[in-house]
Structure formats: C-alpha cells, structure tokens
Amino acid sequence: MSNPLSAFTIKSHQQTARRALARSLLAVAAAFLCTSLPAADIDDNAKSNVVSAPQAQIPWMSGGIGDEARDEMRKAATAYNVQVIFSDRQGSYLANIPFAVTGRNGKEVVAGVSEGPLLYIKLPPGSYRLSAQIDGAWQHKQIQAGTTGRPVRTSFVSRGE
Structure with missing residues (x-):
C-alpha cells in the first residue's frame, strides 16, 4: 500500500x-x-535618436550613439535647457538608462528611457530633481532649469567597475 x-x-x-x-x-x-549597456555594444539599428511624442508636455530627446546620431543631437541641443550625459568611470558612454524628473512638489514631470548617452530635456524654469537608474541603483541631482539663459549640463556616472 x-x-x-x-x-x-x-x-x-x-x-x-x-x-x-x-x-x-x-x-x-x-x-x-536593470543593467545599463555600454553604448558601443548597441547594434547599428539602434543608432538613431529618440524624440518625445509631439503632444508631450515636456519635450525631450535622447540618443547620440554613433557619429551621425551624436552630430544630430548636438545640432538640436540649443532647443533644450537640460543636457545630460551618461557614462561609466572610464568615460565610455552608456545607453538604455531610465530617467525621471520631479518638481518641487515631488510630482513626476517627465520620465522615460534614454536610448543613448545623451539626454536633452526642455523644462519650464524652476527647481527639479533629476534621477537616473544606472547599474540598478537610482542616482539623483538637484537642478535649476531655465533661469540663467544657459543650459544646465550635468552627467551621471556609473559607480560600478
């Protein structure tokens, strides 16, 4: 049994x-x-820039993988008042980085994934918290956008190897 x-x-x-x-x-x-990819490891099909939808309240653009895409981003840079670069400690560019921007009230203003090492955002004048997820951890920076007439330029660097 x-x-x-x-x-x-x-x-x-x-x-x-x-x-x-x-x-x-x-x-x-x-x-x-959650792993950031070195921009050099992205295939040729992904070497184009991404622009937010036309109806987006906060316009943004990301990309810069490859010479042509990087040149296109640099030409468009004057239309954006926040310019961000993502890299590792050795200076190699990173891609596929989740990002978010919150206002003083803590409310999310814009969020997305930067397809390349360059991220440009056009924010109304004010104080913001800019966040990026690199190597599975969120990094944060306080920025003041649109008050000096010059763009805010900042970078996020991987804390890993």
Missing part, C-alpha cells in the same frame, strides 16, 4: 523547486533589464 502522505511530500517538494527556479529566473531577468 502506498503512503498518501509521502506522495503529498514529493508533490510539495516539486512545487517548492519549481517556485525556486521561477524566482531565480525572474531575478536574472530583472538584473538583465
């Missing part, structure tokens, strides 16, 4: 093993999604 309790125990162990495997795969996928 078979022991119904041992069949239950085996089934329970199998479910636990499946859950552990699923959690591990989820952790690996999350780590991959």
